[in-house]
Amino acid sequence: MDSTFWRRPTLSLLALAICVTAAPSRRDNSVTIGDSTYQSGGLVAFGLIPSDFIESTGDTLGGIGSATTLKPGSWKALDNGTFTGTLVVEPDRGYNVVETIDYQARQHYIDFWLTPYTDSSKLSFEDAQLTLVLSYSHTVLLNERDGKKTTGLDSGSHRNATGGDPVLPTPTSTDRLSLDVEGIVANEDGSFWISDEYGPYIYHFSAEGALISTIAPPDAIIPKSKSGDYDFTSVEDPDTGRASNQGFEGLTIDNENHVLYAMLQTATVQDGGDQKETSRYTRLLGWDISDVSNAVLVGEWVVPLPQSKKGKTRGSNEIAFLRDGIFLSLTRDGNGRGDEDLQASYKQVDLFDISAATDIHGTKYDDPEHSLRKGGDGDLDDGVEPAQYYSFVDMLDEDGLARFGLQNSDDQDDKTHINAKFEGLVLAPTGKGDQYFLFVVSDNDFQTTQGISLGQPFDAGIDVDNQFLVYTVTLPGLTGQIV
Numbered sequence: 087m088d089s090t091f092w093r094r095p096t097l098s099l100l101a102l103a104i105c106v107t108a109a110p111s112r113r114d115n116s117v118t119i120g121d122s123t124y125q126s127g128g129l130v131a132f133g134l135i136p137s138d139f140i141e142s143t144g145d146t147l148g149g150i151g152s153a154t155t156l157k158p159g160s161w162k163a164l165d166n167g168t169f170t171g172t173l174v175v176e177p178d179r180g181y182n183v184v185e186t187i188d189y190q191a192r193q194h195y196i197d198f199w200l201t202p203y204t205d206s207s208k209l210s211f212e213d214a215q216l217t218l219v220l221s222y223s224h225t226v227l228l229n230e231r232d233g234k235k236t237t238g239l240d241s242g243s244h245r246n247a248t249g250g251d252p253v254l255p256t257p258t259s260t261d262r263l264s265l266d267v268e269g270i271v272a273n274e275d276g277s278f279w280i281s282d283e284y285g286p287y288i289y290h291f292s293a294e295g296a297l298i299s300t301i302a303p304p305d306a307i308i309p310k311s312k313s314g315d316y317d318f319t320s321v322e323d324p325d326t327g328r329a330s331n332q333g334f335e336g337l338t339i340d341n342e343n344h345v346l347y348a349m350l351q352t353a354t355v356q357d358g359g360d361q362k363e364t365s366r367y368t369r370l371l372g373w374d375i376s377d378v379s380n381a382v383l384v385g386e387w388v389v390p391l392p393q394s395k396k397g398k399t400r401g402s403n404e405i406a407f408l409r410d411g412i413f414l415s416l417t418r419d420g421n422g423r424g425d426e427d428l429q430a431s432y433k434q435v436d437l438f439d440i441s442a443a444t445d446i447h448g449t450k451y452d453d454p455e456h457s458l459r460k461g462g463d464g465d466l467d468d469g470v471e472p473a474q475y476y477s478f479v480d481m482l483d484e485d486g487l488a489r490f491g492l493q494n495s496d497d498q499d500d501k502t503h504i505n506a507k508f509e510g511l512v513l514a515p516t517g518k519g520d521q522y523f524l525f526v527v528s529d530n531d532f533q534t535t536q537g538i539s540l541g542q543p544f545d546a547g548i549d550v551d552n553q554f555l556v557y558t559v560t561l562p563g564l565t566g567q568i569v
């Protein structure tokens with residue numbers, strides 16, 4: 087079977103390459119922080135993986151945007167204007183719209199060919215897909231050290247700390263590790279880090295998919311009941327710690343200084359995370375992993391997320407380290423294709439800067455008794471300075487979408503509508519100074535009418551393809567990236 091996802095085009099790639107001319111006028115956004123100006127250059131490529139694509143284990147490929155990164159060493163500029171590479175992606179916990187399932191966590195490898203399109207004339211939806219051609223390669227399943235499979239089942243229970251592991255989330259029915267993967271960092275040696283929502287923890291896995299070690303955050307982040315018991319379920323909020331389904335969505339690395347960063351999607355419960363109106367003060371944590379078997383927490387900062395006009399917090403679904411103190415955040419609403427509410431109003435890749443923010447690690451705020459906020463949901467405590475947050479790449483820019491046959495209207499619910507959920511970010515150099523490609527990848531929640539989950543067919547009632555949007559951005563002075 088041909089594993090390449092696109093259908094034969096009506097426009098040749100050569101014609102596309104010739105079309106690459108001067109950049110059209112579009113809503114460019116630039117942000118100046120210190121001496122540096124960060125610039126958003128607009129959408130240059132679009133690709134998709136059909137919602138019904140079946141991977142090698144026999145399951146629907148599903149929501150791969152949850153965690154996305156570039157395989158180190160795979161990125162290459164060809165001499166004809168096309169760029170190629172391999173994405174390493176992980177879905178979260180399988181098709182779980184009805185209930186969570188016994189889905190073994192897994193990693194897929196996806197090859198791609200990117201031919202940027204910067205002309206202002208509009209491509210059809212079909213021709214647009216030639217700008218990013220994607221081809222499934224293979225899958226690696228994740229296990230514990232003893233070969234025990236991980237599971238996606240809700241973590242209604244936990245396992246005692248043993249053999250160097252902290253207390254780990256497990257379902258009530260078995261003592262296997264529950265994983266809901268949301269972030270990934272790939273290392274040059276083939277091993278990788280993933281972050282999850284149940285713990286929320288960070289796990290180090292070998293290239294073969296075997297668990298090596300686990301990083302646990304401070305008690306303030308771990309979900310607990312008032313009595314201090316672990317409460318890892320995603321069904322309801324704990325009394326303190328990460329709110330349900332609001333774990334470590336963001337994971338990134340500063341390779342130069344060997345610091346691994348993870349960020350909660352929204353605030354912990356004690357910091358207001360049980361309500362969308364009060365959940366904006368999330369936390370970013372950094373661990374020194376110079377000694378990979380002994381990660382040391384070296385920093386913790388408060389990041390103020392944007393809110394809607396109605397005061398609802400926009401969660402952060404991914405982060406990317408850029409340079410000393412500066413990060414990207416994929417921040418958005420949940421509306422769009424695949425959601426009941428079709429028209430999206432906020433999907434952005436924003437910037438934030440922690441250089442003047444207070445480092446709260448090792449303070450009373452690592453104890454769940456102490457909220458960062460006065461009265462639990464008021465102003466930030468005196469002496470807690472949050473990060474600076476800047477609006478940057480607007481994914482809903484109508485002209486940009488239209489150039490690739492895409493739209494965000496409130497009445498056209500078809501495959502050309504921008505997806506509701508984007509959760510993956512990838513950066514790769516264009517070769518032109520400080521300019522980079524920024525891939526933003528969607529998680530379709532396994533929504534297909536032709537699905538297979540654990541060998542059984544399912545029909546989610548809608549076909550939501552996995553969309554990939556690629557932008558150019560100017561990011562001066564980047565450090566710590568490995569391509």
Ligand SMILES: *[C@@H]1O[C@H](CO)[C@@H](O)[C@H](O)[C@H]1NC(C)=O
Pocket residue numbers: 099100103164166167168199201
């Ligand atoms: C460039 O060459 C690669 C490899 O042969 C091919 O896949 C790609 O389509 C070519 N790009 C263009 C713009 O012709």
Ligand SMILES: *[C@@H]1O[C@H](CO)[C@@H](O)[C@H](O)[C@H]1NC(C)=O
Pocket residue numbers: 246
């Ligand atoms: C786990 O730890 C608790 C508290 O220390 C102890 O009571 C319990 O017996 C342990 N469970 C197992 C399976 O070892």
